[in-house]
Amino acid sequence: MTARLELGYLGFEVSDLAAWDRLLTQVIGMTANGQNVDGSQAYRMDEFAQRMFVREGPADDVCAVGLAAYNREEFDALCSRLRKAGIELQAGTPDELRARHVDHLVRFRDPWGNPLELCLGLKTSPTPFGSPVQPGGFVTGDMGMGHLILVMPDLDAAVPFYTDVIGMSVSDTGAEEWAGIVLSAVFLYANPRHHTIALAGGVPPVKRIAHFEVHVPSIDDVGLAWDRTRSAGVEVTHMPGRHTEGVYSFYGRTPSGFEYEVGTEGFRVDANWRQRHLSRFTLWGHHPPTPAEAAPSA
Known part of the structure; x- marks a missing residue:
């Protein structure tokens, strides 16, 4: 049976924050949504408070692949499968929950080092999404x-x-x-x-x-x-x-x-x-x- 998951958010560590801001807001059509408690910059593309974030650093690569579980049952079942496979899970701290705009979070890496995160409860924004360059929005x-x-x-x-x-x-x-x-x-x-x-x-x-x-x-x-x-x-x-x-x-x-x-x-x-x-x-x-x-x- 296929797990019920979606790509909730992506995070990138980048060396040029200004260039990324131009790409995301002026070319792709997301909107900036302020700085998170960890110093990363949040971006929106729908009703949720954050679908992408960028933080400054030398990697210029993905630093978080946020997989969102559809419900608590799916969240717990995946955590169980990961533990049985010998994958170390790190529970999100209160600051990490705020930075990811989620209710629940565990961080882990796949066997090849890819930075994966499992979350539950993506938080919505109090204001509607509206992009001046992409008025039709995005399909999510x-x-x-x-x-x-x-x-x-x-x-x-x-x-x-x-x-x-x-x-x-x-x-x-x-x-x-x-x-x-x-x-x-x-x-x-x-x-x-x-x-x-x-x-x-x-x-x-x-x-x-x-x-x-x-x-x-x-x-x-x-x-x-x-x-x-x-x-x-x-x-x-x-x-x-x-x-x-x-x-x-x-x-x-x-x-x-x-x-x-x-x-x-x-x-x-x-x-x-x-x-x-x-x-x-x-x-x-x-x-x-x-x-x-x-x-x-x-």
Whole structure:
């Protein structure tokens, strides 16, 4: 049985806070929501007080993957599976609960060192969400804030941990040759989003994260985000295209070197979903830009 989880929030340790603030608020369309008690900066994308935070530091990588349990039963069951697997759990302190804007929190690392957090009770904001550059908002709801791709040194070993222990299910697997290397991926779901986490193998392990994705309501919203990316001079890493799970999107480069994706549409999955093995991850598009395509908009 698939665990009922969602991607509640993401945290990043970054060396350039100002550049990240510009990306998140002026390009992607989140809104800043003040400084947390631990000095991190909170960002909103829906009714919740925090869906992303950034803190200053040299890592330029993900520092927290917040998995939100749907209820206390799911929270306790996952804690039990983690303990049985020999994973050390650290209960969130009162200050950490305030910094994460949650009621309950345990922190742990997967066997490859990825910083995971299990939470319950995401706190809402007293004010409605409204972005001046992304008035349509973001698609979250029962699918969480989006998805992320984790780079794994041992993909075969990682899959059982994320399925048997974390409790996710495999939606699709695949492998594709790209720029002379074979990229392998296992897509994992724990709610109707096709994948909340994907595990990637064959990727040079420069960062723990390959990219994170945010979902917007329409192709027009993707197009507007594309225009903002180009106008801001942000590096485009993959041109607009359609993935094999139905998502229409493009990719850009964050100030920390890994990528972000803005997408829309895509398949919803449930217990009736039939797992596929993909020979390519994109139906069309998503190619790296040519020098002319990469030039910022005038």
